[in-house]
Amino acid sequence: MQVFKTFLILGSVFGAIGAAMAYVIMYHEYLDHYPDKKQPRKIALEAAIITFLIFFGLSAGFGYFLARLQG
Numbered sequence: 001m002q003v004f005k006t007f008l009i010l011g012s013v014f015g016a017i018g019a020a021m022a023y024v025i026m027y028h029e030y031l032d033h034y035p036d037k038k039q040p041r042k043i044a045l046e047a048a049i050i051t052f053l054i055f056f057g058l059s060a061g062f063g064y065f066l067a068r069l070q071g
Helices: 002-030 038-070
Strands: none
Touching: 002 038
16 A cells, blocks of 8 residues: 555645646646736636646556555
């Protein structure tokens, strides 16, 4: 189960980095399309949450798969 824990940590770290980057990119892109700043922040936050969940989920799934292969 050490492999699984390692992949959970990696998924958390890289998921957070990816989420932060997704937030910044999405916020900057949508800032030109909306007159107020509230809507771009909401859209960027949703994209960041989805990005984190995808990174974390893929990492956890792969870590679980590798842990099961080890026995």
